[in-house]
Amino acid sequence: MLEHLKTVFWEMGCLQRCFLEVVRLEAGDVLLQPSQGPIIGELMCHHGMSQADLVRHMNVSAATVAVSVSRLEKMGMLQREKDERNRHRNVLILTEQGQAAGKSMHQALIKAQEIALNGFNEKELAVMEQFCQRMLSNLQEEAKNRKEGTQTTC
Numbered sequence: 001m002l003e004h005l006k007t008v009f010w011e012m013g014c015l016q017r018c019f020l021e022v023v024r025l026e027a028g029d030v031l032l033q034p035s036q037g038p039i040i041g042e043l044m045c046h047h048g049m050s051q052a053d054l055v056r057h058m059n060v061s062a063a064t065v066a067v068s069v070s071r072l073e074k075m076g077m078l079q080r081e082k083d084e085r086n087r088h089r090n091v092l093i094l095t096e097q098g099q100a101a102g103k104s105m106h107q108a109l110i111k112a113q114e115i116a117l118n119g120f121n122e123k124e125l126a127v128m129e130q131f132c133q134r135m136l137s138n139l140q141e142e143a144k145n146r147k148e149g150t151q152t153t154c
Contacts (some may be wrong), residue, residue, distance in 0.1 A: 019112055026108035030101045034058075035068045037105050038075075043098065044102040045077065048091040050083070077101055 020034060032040070042057055043049060049057070054065045069092060072078045077098035083089040094102060117125065 022112040023108045030104045040102045
């Protein structure tokens, strides 16, 4: 069984890399690093987030967000503004260029998803979703237990 699981997780990694490659090809002239796309996606959905908000929403390190935000700012994709509700806090706002990139990336993600799921029926998709949710839940529970200092047996 262990050998089978190694194959499944290796294939999941290959699936992710191939999916992102199709997204890049579909997006065409939008040249974003893999860590920058999710930031633009978050800002498309949640206008005016702080860097700390991004860290919490994306569950990544503050340093990762800081580097990507800095690069996106230099590319003209986003800008920092004072929060209207709290003048001591900066929020990140997508520029027109950033919004255009976000729309292109969204369309590319939809197209890649359609390609990836081609030939699956509703029942198969529901079962696949259940498996993925169960694996995610297992991994999140393990991470939570380890952070709390307890060890579980898998």
